[in-house]
Amino acid sequence: MGKLTTPDWILKGGKKPTKKKEKGTFKIRKCPKCGSDEVQVVLTGEEGKGTGEWECKKCKWVGRNIVMDEVSEEEFMKYLDEKGEEVA
Numbered sequence: 427m428g429k430l431t432t433p434d435w436i437l438k439g440g441k442k443p444t445k446k447k448e449k450g451t452f453k454i455r456k457c458p459k460c461g462s463d464e465v466q467v468v469l470t471g472e473e474g475k476g477t478g479e480w481e482c483k484k485c486k487w488v489g490r491n492i493v494m495d496e497v498s499e500e501e502f503m504k505y506l507d508e509k510g511e512e513v514a
């Protein structure tokens with residue numbers, strides 16, 4: 427392992443940069459099998475007890491390894507737009 431490198435903010439005057447709030451990171455969940463976003467958590471019927479599993483309404487896939495797409499706010503809005511009127 428090499429030497430520790432001096433962080434950039436020290437070299438540039440020693441002011442620690444304030445952490446910018448990450449704006450616009452939205453998550454879109456998708457089925458790993460068919461790519462559909464028609465996924466929902468599997469409900470067990472017992473209140474407050476999730477199985478941690480997801481199911482796809484389209485292809486009936488059930489599992490935990492759901493695909494999470496991280497998108498910007500802009501992309502997310504576009505996604506909602508394309509999804510169209512199906513906002514229940």
Ligand SMILES: [Zn+2]
Pocket residue numbers: 457458459460461462482483484485486487
């Ligand atoms: Zn699916």
